[in-house]
Amino acid sequence: MADPLLSLREVSKSFGGIQAVSSITFDVVAGESLGLVGPNGAGKTTLFNCVCGQLRPESGDIVFDGSPLIGLPTYKRARLGIGRTYQKVEVFTDMSVRNHLMVAERARRGEGRLWRDLLNLSKPTKDEIERVDATLELVGITKLADTSVNALGLGHCRLVELARALAAEPKILLADEPSSGLDLHETTEVAAVLRKVQRERGTAVLLVEHDLAMVAEVVDRTVVMDLGAMLCDGTFDEVMADPRVREAYLGQMGLA
Amino acid sequence: MEHFLGFALPGVPYGCTYALVAVCLVLTYQATGVFNFAFGAQAFASAFVFTWLTQYHNWSGWEAFLLSVVVLGPVMGWAFDRLLFRHIPNTNTTAKMVCSLALLVGIPSLLPVIFGPQNLDATTTIFPFFNPNVVYFTILGNPINGIYLATISVTVVVLILLTILLRYTSLGLQMRAAVESRRLVQLDGVNANGVVAIAWIVSSFMASLAGVILAPVIGAFNSTNFSTLTVTAIAAAAWAVLRSIPIAAGVAVLIGVATTVIGGYAPPNGFINADIVPALPFLFLVAALLFLPGMHDLDSSRDPLATIDPPPPPIAATSRAPSMDRIIRVLWWVVFAIFCVSMLTWMPDAWATVFNNGLTYSIVLLSITLITGMAGQLSLCQATLAGVGAFTAAQLANHLGLNLLVGGLVGAALAAAVAVVLALLSLRLKGLGLALMTLAAALLFDATFFNETSITGGPQGVSIQAKWLGTHVFFNFDGHAMFLLSLGVLIIAVVVVLLVRKGTVGRNLAAMRGSETATAGLGVNPSWQRIVVFALSGAIAGVGGLLHSLEQQVVNPNDWNATFSLVLVVLVVTTSVTTVEGAIQAGIGFFVTEQILTTILPARIGASSLTVVLFAFGALTYAQHPEGVLEFQKRKGTARFERLFFSRGSPAEDSPAEELAPVISTSNANG
Numbered sequence: 001m002a003d004p005l006l007s008l009r010e011v012s013k014s015f016g017g018i019q020a021v022s023s024i025t026f027d028v029v030a031g032e033s034l035g036l037v038g039p040n041g042a043g044k045t046t047l048f049n050c051v052c053g054q055l056r057p058e059s060g061d062i063v064f065d066g067s068p069l070i071g072l073p074t075y076k077r078a079r080l081g082i083g084r085t086y087q088k089v090e091v092f093t094d095m096s097v098r099n100h101l102m103v104a105e106r107a108r109r110g111e112g113r114l115w116r117d118l119l120n121l122s123k124p125t126k127d128e129i130e131r132v133d134a135t136l137e138l139v140g141i142t143k144l145a146d147t148s149v150n151a152l153g154l155g156h157c158r159l160v161e162l163a164r165a166l167a168a169e170p171k172i173l174l175a176d177e178p179s180s181g182l183d184l185h186e187t188t189e190v191a192a193v194l195r196k197v198q199r200e201r202g203t204a205v206l207l208v209e210h211d212l213a214m215v216a217e218v219v220d221r222t223v224v225m226d227l228g229a230m231l232c233d234g235t236f237d238e239v240m241a242d243p244r245v246r247e248a249y250l251g252q253m254g255l256a
Numbered sequence: 257m258e259h260f261l262g263f264a265l266p267g268v269p270y271g272c273t274y275a276l277v278a279v280c281l282v283l284t285y286q287a288t289g290v291f292n293f294a295f296g297a298q299a300f301a302s303a304f305v306f307t308w309l310t311q312y313h314n315w316s317g318w319e320a321f322l323l324s325v326v327v328l329g330p331v332m333g334w335a336f337d338r339l340l341f342r343h344i345p346n347t348n349t350t351a352k353m354v355c356s357l358a359l360l361v362g363i364p365s366l367l368p369v370i371f372g373p374q375n376l377d378a379t380t381t382i383f384p385f386f387n388p389n390v391v392y393f394t395i396l397g398n399p400i401n402g403i404y405l406a407t408i409s410v411t412v413v414v415l416i417l418l419t420i421l422l423r424y425t426s427l428g429l430q431m432r433a434a435v436e437s438r439r440l441v442q443l444d445g446v447n448a449n450g451v452v453a454i455a456w457i458v459s460s461f462m463a464s465l466a467g468v469i470l471a472p473v474i475g476a477f478n479s480t481n482f483s484t485l486t487v488t489a490i491a492a493a494a495w496a497v498l499r500s501i502p503i504a505a506g507v508a509v510l511i512g513v514a515t516t517v518i519g520g521y522a523p524p525n526g527f528i529n530a531d532i533v534p535a536l537p538f539l540f541l542v543a544a545l546l547f548l549p550g551m552h553d554l555d556s557s558r559d560p561l562a563t564i565d566p567p568p569p570p571i572a573a574t575s576r577a578p579s580m581d582r583i584i585r586v587l588w589w590v591v592f593a594i595f596c597v598s599m600l601t602w603m604p605d606a607w608a609t610v611f612n613n614g615l616t617y618s619i620v621l622l623s624i625t626l627i628t629g630m631a632g633q634l635s636l637c638q639a640t641l642a643g644v645g646a647f648t649a650a651q652l653a654n655h656l657g658l659n660l661l662v663g664g665l666v667g668a669a670l671a672a673a674v675a676v677v678l679a680l681l682s683l684r685l686k687g688l689g690l691a692l693m694t695l696a697a698a699l700l701f702d703a704t705f706f707n708e709t710s711i712t713g714g715p716q717g718v719s720i721q722a723k724w725l726g727t728h729v730f731f732n733f734d735g736h737a738m739f740l741l742s743l744g745v746l747i748i749a750v751v752v753v754l755l756v757r758k759g760t761v762g763r764n765l766a767a768m769r770g771s772e773t774a775t776a777g778l779g780v781n782p783s784w785q786r787i788v789v790f791a792l793s794g795a796i797a798g799v800g801g802l803l804h805s806l807e808q809q810v811v812n813p814n815d816w817n818a819t820f821s822l823v824l825v826v827l828v829v830t831t832s833v834t835t836v837e838g839a840i841q842a843g844i845g846f847f848v849t850e851q852i853l854t855t856i857l858p859a860r861i862g863a864s865s866l867t868v869v870l871f872a873f874g875a876l877t878y879a880q881h882p883e884g885v886l887e888f889q890k891r892k893g894t895a896r897f898e899r900l901f902f903s904r905g906s907p908a909e910d911s912p913a914e915e916l917a918p919v920i921s922t923s924n925a926n927g
Binding site for chain 2: 052054073074075078079083084086090091092093094095099100102103104106107108110111113114116117118120122161164165168
């Protein structure tokens with residue numbers, strides 16, 4: 001098996017007396033698409049927050065592309081190549097869609113020097129504009145490029161978030177319930193974009209999703225969590241056939 | 257031990273005065289969701305009316321108490337809720353803070369306008385409960401008089417009643433729920449507006465009660481003393497994370513005792529008594545903000561229905577038709593040319609001074625445009641930074657013979673350095689926490705550096721001498737040099753702000769305003785962006801401070817104290833904090849308004865006070881029009897003009913966005 005791009009070892013996190021994530025261990029290899037599923041409260045988003053640096057795990061190691069992540073601030077993890085979308089949509093109020101991607105484009109290279117702004121050297125370059133336009137086209141929101149996100153619906157905002165994350169050209173994309181609030185057609189489009197990104201750009205995808213049909217369509221492998229612990233790991237069909245997974249989703253009654 | 261108690265006991269009544277205000281601040285925050293900076297101003301208003309009635313109109317203590325506390329207090333609270341805060345329950349923390357700051361600035365300025373200048377002596381007022389001239393008993397040789405007894409007993413009673421109200425009554429439960437989400441509480445059948453109105457009435461009554469009781473304890477009767485008292489109470493409330501009434505009261509008493517104990521043990525005329533003891537409450541506040549995690553995320557919106565609010569309107573310049581935009585640009589250039597020619601030819605000296613003052617103030621106000629308009633954070637120490645720049649340049653000229661303008665650059669660098677230290681201390685703070693940190697810094701400077709005669713030259717300030725500016729040919733106070741210098745620096749400052757806004761840093765700051773989490777998640781270092789904008793803002797404020805002092809020909813600490821920082825914020829949010837023209841309009845508008853009022857009004861009304869009142873009333877509209885009153889009027893005027901003279905709508909109406917249902921809003925984003 002290839003060297004893992006993202007490696008989690010015995011990662012645990014608790015809030016007060018509640019064990020939100022308990023000794024989670026799995027790997028994601030470059031270009032792989034991994035689904036992370038489980039009922040509400042399973043600890044999926046908490047695990048994402050531990051990987052991205054919004055939360056600090058109490059124990060365990062997280063290694064990305066050979067670099068240990070524990071102790072690194074969020075922005076440094078992002079610059080290593082970790083991109084993310086959010087369960088509760090996080091867009092930049094008052095900003096146009098194109099500027100959302102421009103922030104990501106510049107941040108990817110760690111740019112933001114004041115002296116360049118003061119010398120008026122910060123205008124978007126032709127290359128930057130082309131890359132941004134390509135990402136807008138990839139996600140299918142070219143016509144919204146100059147629209148303020150204030151005027152967009154939830155579905156489009158999710159696409160903007162996705163495009164913004166992709167504009168940073170991450171090595172791995174952590175997508176947190178990207179289909180939440182989307183209709184069937186939009187969900188299919190998002191799934192197609194994730195597949196395309198994985199195939200064409202070689203971006204690994206770690207997908208948290210309740211829409212199991214979308215998970216089945218996008219992922220190569222699935223990890224199931226319940227109550228902070230990892231239940232099983234395998235192909236989508238394998239894990240869905242596992243009685244522990246059925247019990248986690250449906251309870252004892254469902255098994256009967 | 258006896259020695260210690262001898263120092264500690266006199267601190268208890270002072271601690272109780274702080275506690276009385278601190279628990280009321282907690283009550284207001286818990287029950288209304290507003291951090292009421294205006295609490296001191298409310299207390300001052302009632303104390304003012306009480307003292308005025310007893311001292312000049314021979315009302316008895318009880319009659320004056322009934323009118324100034326029982327009637328005026330609740331009426332103020334009802335008015336604040338009904339006319340202001342009821343209309344902005346779902347706005348962000350910055351908007352609510354600006355409104356309470358406007359009240360803090362406006363109320364004390366309104367009183368002399370209504371009553372005329374008064375020379376009130378609070379120590380001679382008739383005390384409603386205990387006789388202040390009677391020593392009831394002594395503890396370890398410390399006399400306990402009526403004022404102390406009244407303060408302690410009222411504080412204890414208020415503490416018990418408020419704790420019962422918030423913790424053990426259904427009204428208290430409804431108040432706490434209404435703060436979380438007024439709309440959700442209404443869905444449960446509770447009259448949330450009524451509940452919050454009661455909270456305002458109770459809190460305002462407490463403020464009035466505190467004012468009347470505390471006036472004799474505070475001594476000198478001015479609004480600054482009441483505001484400083486409020487800040488001391490804020491320190492105690494901060495240690496209670498604005499939640500626990502008993503902790504707030506306990507820490508307040510501790511601050512009072514610590515002040516007298518440290519002051520007692522330290523040499524009477526030494527550095528500790530001169531500088532550390534007055535600054536102690538502010539150090540308590542800084543420590544709370546640094547070390548209590550609860551103070552770092554005060555502004556987290558918890559309203560599940562927050563996303564149903566409509567988005568804020570765009571600024572006028574982005575929504576008008578290109579042809580309209582061209583017309584407005586040409587008109588601005590014409591006005592600018594007429595202004596310059598007038599200043600250089602026929603403008604009378606009095607008005608030239610007014611406009612020069614306006615231009616230099618505009619530079620200081622541009623520093624607020626950077627911090628508040630672009631970074632979305634409220635800094636309450638911009639006047640302090642301006643003072644740092646001005647005093648540095650003056651002292652370098654005075655002691656080292658450095659040209660004042662060259663020293664101004666050093667002053668700007670020092671102001672930037674102070675701002676960077678503040679930014680570093682505030683890395684985890686935003687919204688209310690950052691505002692409190694900057695306010696504490698401003699008050700610390702007032703109590704220490706700006707109180708040091710060797711730096712500031714005492715209350716009269718440092719007079720600027722012509723020789724500090726080089727030869728008469730190079731800089732002539734009587735000619736147009738001041739105008740040209742001010743205009744040149746203002747243009748440079750405007751260009752700097754515009755370049756930053758449209759550059760990468762500006763875009764990153766705009767992103768951070770929307771979601772700091774997501775911005776960091778893209779690879780932007782939010783801490784660095786904040787440090788950069790603070791440094792730049794400090795430098796601009798420092799330069800502006802020097803130029804304004806140069807126009808005044810004196811660097812006076814009273815021009816750059818914490819109160820003026822608040823006034824500056826009120827000025828610029830009234831016009832527009834998001835645009836550079838907003839800062840210029842505020843700067844020039846303030847001095848022009850003051851000059852006009854001075855010309856047409858009798859002296860007893862006080863043109864300066866009335867000008868501040870007018871701008872404070874303007875700032876009260878910030879929550880409903882965060883783009884500023886002038887910007888709001890511009891947008892309305894532009895729309896009306898376009899409807900009349902252009903057949904097409906604004907570009908915004910033609911954009912693809914029109915086809916999309918506006919569903920999402922992050923208008924409740926913090927800060």
